[in-house]
Every structure is written in structure tokens, then in C-alpha cells.
Amino acid sequence: xxxxxxxxxxxxxxxxxxxVVGIKDLDLNIHRGEIMGFLGPNGAGKTTTIRTCLDLxxxxxxxxxxxxxxxxxxxxxxxxxxxxxxxxxxMYNDLPVRTILRYLLSLSGYEDDGPMEELARRFALDLDKxxxxxxxxxxxxxxxxxxxxxxxxLIIMDEPxxxxxxxxxxxxxxxxxxxxxxxxxxxxxxxxxxxxxxxCDRVAIIRDAELQVVERIDALKEKxxxxxxxxxxxxxxxxxxDIRGVEGLxxxxxxxxxxxxxxxxxxxxxxxxxxxxNMSLETFSLDQFFMTYYSxxxxx
Amino acid sequence: MLIELRTNWKVLxxxxxxxxxxxxxxxAAWPSMGTAFQADALKGEENVSVELEDLGxxxxxxxxxxxxxxxxxYTLLAYPQPQMLVPERAEGIDTESAEHxxxxxxxxxxxxxxxxxxxxxxxxxxxxxxxxxxRTSVYEETFGVNMSRxxxxxxxxxxxxxxxxxxxFLGYVAASTVSRDFEERKMDIILSKPVSRxxxxxxxxxxxxxxxxxxxxxxxxxLVGSMAAIGELSEGMVAPLLMSSLLAFPxxxxxxxxxxxxAVYVQDGRTAVGLVFLFVLLQVGINLVxxxxxxxxxxxxxxxxxxxxxxxxxxxxxxxxGDFVLIAAAALAVLAVAVLVFExxxxxx
Numbered sequence: 222x223x224x225x226x227x228x229x230x231x232x233x234x235x236x237x238x239x240x241v242v243g244i245k246d247l248d249l250n251i252h253r254g255e256i257m258g259f260l261g262p263n264g265a266g267k268t269t270t271i272r273t274c275l276d277l278x279x280x281x282x283x284x285x286x287x288x289x290x291x292x293x294x295x296x297x298x299x300x301x302x303x304x305x306x307x308x309x310x311x312m313y314n315d316l317p318v319r320t321i322l323r324y325l326l327s328l329s330g331y332e333d334d335g336p337m338e339e340l341a342r343r344f345a346l347d348l349d350k351x352x353x354x355x356x357x358x359x360x361x362x363x364x365x366x367x368x369x370x371x372x373x374x375l376i377i378m379d380e381p382x383x384x385x386x387x388x389x390x391x392x393x394x395x396x397x398x399x400x401x402x403x404x405x406x407x408x409x410x411x412x413x414x415x416x417x418x419x420x421c422d423r424v425a426i427i428r429d430a431e432l433q434v435v436e437r438i439d440a441l442k443e444k445x446x447x448x449x450x451x452x453x454x455x456x457x458x459x460x461x462x463d464i465r466g467v468e469g470l471x472x473x474x475x476x477x478x479x480x481x482x483x484x485x486x487x488x489x490x491x492x493x494x495x496x497x498x499n500m501s502l503e504t505f506s507l508d509q510f511f512m513t514y515y516s517x518x519x520x521x
Numbered sequence: 522m523l524i525e526l527r528t529n530w531k532v533l534x535x536x537x538x539x540x541x542x543x544x545x546x547x548x549a550a551w552p553s554m555g556t557a558f559q560a561d562a563l564k565g566e567e568n569v570s571v572e573l574e575d576l577g578x579x580x581x582x583x584x585x586x587x588x589x590x591x592x593x594x595y596t597l598l599a600y601p602q603p604q605m606l607v608p609e610r611a612e613g614i615d616t617e618s619a620e621h622x623x624x625x626x627x628x629x630x631x632x633x634x635x636x637x638x639x640x641x642x643x644x645x646x647x648x649x650x651x652x653x654x655x656r657t658s659v660y661e662e663t664f665g666v667n668m669s670r671x672x673x674x675x676x677x678x679x680x681x682x683x684x685x686x687x688x689x690f691l692g693y694v695a696a697s698t699v700s701r702d703f704e705e706r707k708m709d710i711i712l713s714k715p716v717s718r719x720x721x722x723x724x725x726x727x728x729x730x731x732x733x734x735x736x737x738x739x740x741x742x743x744l745v746g747s748m749a750a751i752g753e754l755s756e757g758m759v760a761p762l763l764m765s766s767l768l769a770f771p772x773x774x775x776x777x778x779x780x781x782x783x784a785v786y787v788q789d790g791r792t793a794v795g796l797v798f799l800f801v802l803l804q805v806g807i808n809l810v811x812x813x814x815x816x817x818x819x820x821x822x823x824x825x826x827x828x829x830x831x832x833x834x835x836x837x838x839x840x841x842x843g844d845f846v847l848i849a850a851a852a853l854a855v856l857a858v859a860v861l862v863f864e865x866x867x868x869x870x
Binding site: 238268272275277278279296297298300301303304305307309310311312313314315316320324325328329330364367 | 524527528705706707708709710711712713714715716717865866867868870
């Protein structure tokens with residue numbers, strides 16, 4: 222048991238469905254006490270990765286270790302210590318939510334339903350209602366409660382905020398931050414970039430079954446650069462911007478627009494020889510980055 | 522296991538009630554149907570008596586009839602079917618008795634019908650009819666069961682009626698209880714808890730097994746109780762009637778194991794139920810063919826149902842513990858395969 226090593230350690234993980242590649246040669250470490258976002262478009266392999274880690278799918282090759290244990294052979298021991306919220310799940314429609322959650326709690330070998338009641342109160346979930354009568358948002362809350370109610374140290378979630386209203390989403394993010402502060406590790410997939418930007422420490426981006434990048438959110442933001450837009454008093458020669466680190470240059474008469482991935486000072490000094498009418502600098506949001514990233518062939 | 526009860530109790534309790542109601546209902550209706558299951562009486566059969574004398578390859582039939590007043594003589598007619606009798610001898614018989622020689626066939630004494638006709642004042646008049654063998658009803662000829670007897674009634678009920686209903690229902694429950702967890706997307710959550718797939722499957726099966734045992738016991742007790750209520754229960758019949766129900770246990774167990782295997786393999790309710798129904802109907806079909814077609818009786822021994830030998834239990838009060846264990850072992854073997862398949866397959870997500 223490597224208590225100081227990564228909580229989840231994925232090495233060369235490949236999962237094929239017959240001839241179809243689900244995920245290919247994926248490497249990823251998730252550390253204790255961090256919230257790792259797992260970002261990618263639909264069908265990229267996020268759910269496949271998560272379900273393979275949980276031993277719901279048999280891996281084709283590679284290795285997954287959770288708490289230093291083998292994801293397949295030590296699966297029961299691992300599942301004792303993790304909470305999981307699937308992306309698409311159901312429960313017993315005819316039973317009250319409280320009955321279902323107590324049953325699931327008992328499967329985890331837990332007796333204390335105090336945390337369950339507390340979580341339900343926090344997320345305004347009525348435990349006396351039959352699961353089948355709940356709205357999509359309330360079903361999602363029931364899923365969230367069952368993932369956290371046994372106080373496990375690692376929580377894996379597949380698109381956890383699907384169906385939650387914006388206020389509840391904020392409440393959920395706040396809750397995640399508190400959980401992190403208590404030392405919990407969280408691995409969550411999402412296709413909502415703002416969510417990852419707001420709550421995650423690091424992000425892994427997957428596309429077409431392959432992991433593209435794993436980066437700290439703040440480092441990523443830095444790397445992402447800024448958009449600089451300048452208006453001159455007359456037409457400008459594009460060669461002015463022939464500077465290392467200036468990308469995606471668009472010159473339209475007196476206006477120039479570019480992405481700055483270098484020191485801003487260099488650019489400002491160069492353009493100072495010309496008369497500037499207007500200038501705006503905008504930091505890239507992860508959202509924009511994501512769009513740029515995915516629109517580039519080969520992932521940039 | 523408790524969760525199964527909580528989610529399924531309505532369906533399971535309803536079926537238990539339906540089974541009890543059907544068994545009691547059939548028994549209650551049986552006396553009024555009794556005559557329908559008896560062989561039609563031959564015309565005037567009380568006037569003609571038959572005695573058989575075994576002569577080795579042949580059988581001599583001694584016929585004797587009550588005299589008819591004013592009869593000049595009698596004519597004896599004989600034919601293997603009662604609808605079409607032909608004169609046995611052209612000349613009249615002066616006495617009130619006659620003999621007829623029958624050649625034995627594979628089954629021993631053949632069925633032969635006789636009619637005695639008297640000639641009274643130049644007119645022919647039927648004295649009575651008789652048969653070389655005891656007559657069987659249409660039901661008995663078709664299904665080989667004498668429905669006018671308690672045992673026959675019980676056997677008929679099991680064989681052709683709700684024995685099938687019960688097997689289909691429990692096969693359905695077994696296949697759908699597992700596949701519903703896939704279809705309703707519960708499997709991911711359940712299996713994310715520290716529950717091995719083996720434990721999951723065995724707990725489900727244990728629940729089904731307990732329910733089956735309860736259902737068969739209730740069905741057997743209702744059968745015995747309702748027979749007693751209509752005053753048709755003799756003391757010797759209690760055990761055979763109860764056993765006729767309980768001996769279905771391993772057969773149903775096997776069907777449920779097949780349903781479980783189908784469910785974990787295809788992970789889809791409709792297909793799994795279809796497969797288990799096919800299994801049950803194949804068994805029933807083969808047994809039906811085996812019971813009706815001559816020379817194909819051995820086919821039934823290839824099916825599990827063939828070991829649920831109702832006639833032996835009901836008519837002779839004998840049953841094979843070996844067969845009981847054999848089918849139960851087969852059920853457990855299929856269940857073991859289901860566990861192995863379940864442990865190795867991707868869970869449909």
C-alpha cells in the first residue's frame with residue numbers, strides 16, 4: 222500500500238469493444254486531496270475510463286491501481302473505500318429514497334445514516350418520496366448523496382451536475398471544496414468547462430479515446446494566453462507582428478487580432494511605433510481554449 | 522435479499538394467490554366434471570358379461586348375456602372399434618353364451634368390442650355390448666391419465682395446466698430480476714459497493730429458491746386441503762399429492778438457473794425471458810411428443826421435466842431421490858456457469 226503515492230494510478234490503459242477502441246494507452250495519476258476534472262466531448266472515452274477503473278468493464282491491457290491496489294483483483298477492497306456516481310443510473314422506482322439509500326449504505330457495510338440525512342437536507346432532497354416520482358434533478362441529488370454518504374476517501378463521478386439547477390450546482394461546487402479541504406480525493410468527468418474551471422485543481426483532457434493533456438488549471442490558463450485586439454489609425458502591415466509567441470494573427474485593415482502566448486511587453490514595444498486608437502486585452506477562458514483545442518486537427 | 526422482497530412482493534404474492542386460487546378452483550370444479558372424464562358407457566353393457574381365458578398366444582373371450590324373452594336366437598357381432606360391428610357368425614346362436622378367440626398382439630390382449638343381438642319375432646333387438654378390455658376415456662387415451670381418479674386429476678393439473686404456468690412464471694422472474702438491474706441502470710451503483718458479482722447473483726438466486734420452495738409447499742397444501750374439503754382425500758393420498766408438488770422443486774430450480782444465465786449473458790430482459798421461455802417450452806414439447814408418440818418415450822428422459830415423474834409419484838407413491846438430486850445438481854451447475862459468465866463480462870452501461 223503506497224499511502225503517499227497517487228490515489229489512482231493508470232498505466233497504459235486500453236479498452237477495446239471488439240474492434241472499436243474505447244480508450245487507448247491512457248496514463249493518468251490522481252493525487253490525494255485533489256479534484257481532478259476529466260474533460261472531453263461525448264464519446265471520447267471518459268465513461269469507459271471511469272467504468273474500467275471500477276472494474277465494471279474488463280480492461281484489454283494496461284494497469285489501474287487504486288490506493289495501490291489492483292483494480293480487478295482487489296476490486297472489493299477498493300470499492301469499500303470509494304463512492305461512485307454513474308453518469309446514467311437508476312434506483313428502485315417503487316421504493317422511498319430513504320429505503321434505497323439505507324440499503325446501499327448497508328451494502329457498503331455502513332450503519333450510520335446520519336451523514337445521509339445531513340446530505341439530503343443540504344441538497345434539499347426529500348427522502349420520503351418514492352424514487353420513481355422524483356424529477357431528474359432530484360434523482361441526480363439522490364445519486365450524489367449515495368456517492369458521499371458513507372464518507373469514502375475517493376469519490377468518482379461521471380458528469381455529476383447533469384440535471385442540477387444553477388443554484389444547486391453552486392451548492393455542489395461548494396460542497397466539493399469542503400470535501401477536498403477534508404482531504405478527500407475527487408475524480409469527476411464533465412463536458413462543462415466552466416465547472417472544471419471553477420472547481421478542479423487539475424484537468425485531464427481526452428479526445429478520440431486518447432488522453433491529450435493533463436495540466437493544472439492555473440498553469441493551463443497561463444498557457445492559454447490572451448487575446449489582444451488593437452485598432453490603429455491607418456492600415457497596418459501584418460509583418461509588424463512577426464514575433465515568437467504571437468499566434469492566430471488576423472489583420473483586417475486597421476484592426477489586428479491575435480493570441481499572445483509570450484511576454485506582452487515585446488508586442489507592446491513593437492506596436493508602439495504606430496499610432497494606436499484602441500487596444501483591448503482579454504484572458505482566454507477555458508471554454509475558449511477548449512473550443513480552440515478541439516477545433517485544431519490533432520489537438521494542437 | 523430483503524430489497525428483492527420489497528420490490529417484488531406484490532407480483533410474488535399475487536402469483537402465490539393465483540396459484541392457490543387455481544388449485545383450489547380446479548379441485549372444486551372437478552367433481553362436476555368427473556363424468557366428462559369417464560368413459561362413455563356401452564349400450565346395455567350391464568346385460569353382457571365378459572371373461573378372459575389366457576391360452577398363451579391367444580385369449581379366449583367367454584361372453585354370457587341375460588336371456589331375452591321370446592328370442593328365437595342371438596347373433597354376436599365383433600370389431601376392434603365400437604362404432605362399426607360386423608356379425609361374428611352368420612348363423613344364430615341358440616344359447617345365452619358364446620366364445621371368441623383373440624390373437625394377442627404386442628400389448629397383450631387386444632381391444633375388441635362385442636354386441637349381442639337377439640332375433641325376436643323376426644326383428645333384431647340389441648341385448649347389450651361388451652369389450653375385451655376395460656374402456657378408457659378420450660382424455661385417458663390422449664394423455665394416458667384417468668381423470669376420474671384423484672391422482673389422475675392432480676397429474677393432469679400439474680402436467681398440462683399450471684405446472685407450465687408456474688415454470689414460465691418463475692423462469693420469467695429469474696430472468697427479469699437480474700436483467701432489470703441492467704435495464705433500470707441499477708447495476709453500476711450496486712456493483713460500485715463492496716459486493717462481489719458472485720454474492721450479488723447467489724443472493725438473488727437464494728431469494729428465488731426460497732420463494733419457489735414456499736410456493737410449491739403452498740400449492741401442495743392447497744391441493745391436499747381442497748381435496749379434503751370436497752371429501753375426496755383418502756389418507757394414503759396426502760403424501761403423494763404433497764410430493765407431486767414438492768418434486769417440481771429441482772426442475773424449477775434448473776429453469777431459474779437457466780433464466781439467470783440468460784440474463785447475465787445477454788443483459789437484456791426481453792431476450793433473457795425469451796430464452797428461458799424457449800427452454801421451458803422445449804421441455805414441455807419434447808415431453809408431450811414423448812407421451813403421445815409411440816416409440817419416442819425415451820425422449821423425455823433427456824429433459825429435466827421427464828424426471829418429474831408425476832404418475833410414479835401419484836399412482837405408485839414412488840419417487841427417485843437420485844433424480845431429485847441429479848436435477849438439483851444440474852441447476853447448481855448452470856448457476857455456477859452463470860456466476861463465471863457474470864464475473865467475466867463487461868457490465869452493460
